[in-house]
Amino acid sequence: MPELPEVETYRRYFEATSLHQVIEAIEVEDPKLLTTDYATLTEALIGACFVKTQRVGKNLFVTTDQGPILRFHFGMTGDLEYYHSSIPRPRHARIVFIFRSGFNLGFICPRKFERIGLVEDIPTFLKEKKIAPDALTISLEQLSHNIRQKKSMIKPILLDQSTVAGIGNWIVDDVLFQAKIHPERLSQSLSNEEIERIFFAIKLVLETAIEHEANYGMFPKSFLIHAREWAPSPYEEALRHKLCPCGRVEIQQSQVGGRTTYFCPLCQTIP
């Protein structure tokens, strides 16, 4: 599933390819992918240019020079592909923005869980959907306040987009591993210093992921992600056998809040 680091990579790709070009037409293969009806969408966007992008969690917002704001949600497998009209349409490009320049931006929707539509304004949308500030920009005070409002295990609290936006399942496991906090720790038991460790671990994990353009195999060896089956890792010798980077014990797998969870029973103890 595209997580915050992938969506940030798409945002940068969008900025590098698709700004300041007049939209001539929009082709939509399946209206179910739209959260705004087709007539309203085309009326708002045709003749306009995309001028600015903003990402909050897994939501990508793109503002046009005429005011309307378009929201992309990448679902399970969404992606973007910019290409020239002279080459065939990419596979699964179910929504295509055709620019007057002869180039197109395809919204790749393999499994049709992706969505696109207009939003009135970004702060109102976020408030209605109860989406907290983005994980890369949230302040320590805001994060601490949002954690302390909830009484539960820390892992599900961090996965809740109303605590902080953009933290998915593997990210929270690596955040708690880096912060040396057990995923089942109760939020009420966390000290201010521990919440501060979580705050800095969020920044570390996300900045590392974005720096490597979400190529997880490139992460430093000190990350837990190498123990996950799906992450192609160059550190097969040690970590495929699930040895913690601490070298003392195997990484354990369990279910926390109904989600597959990896942790080190020595690095992340419950006091």
Ligand SMILES: [Zn+2]
């Ligand atoms: Zn360990």
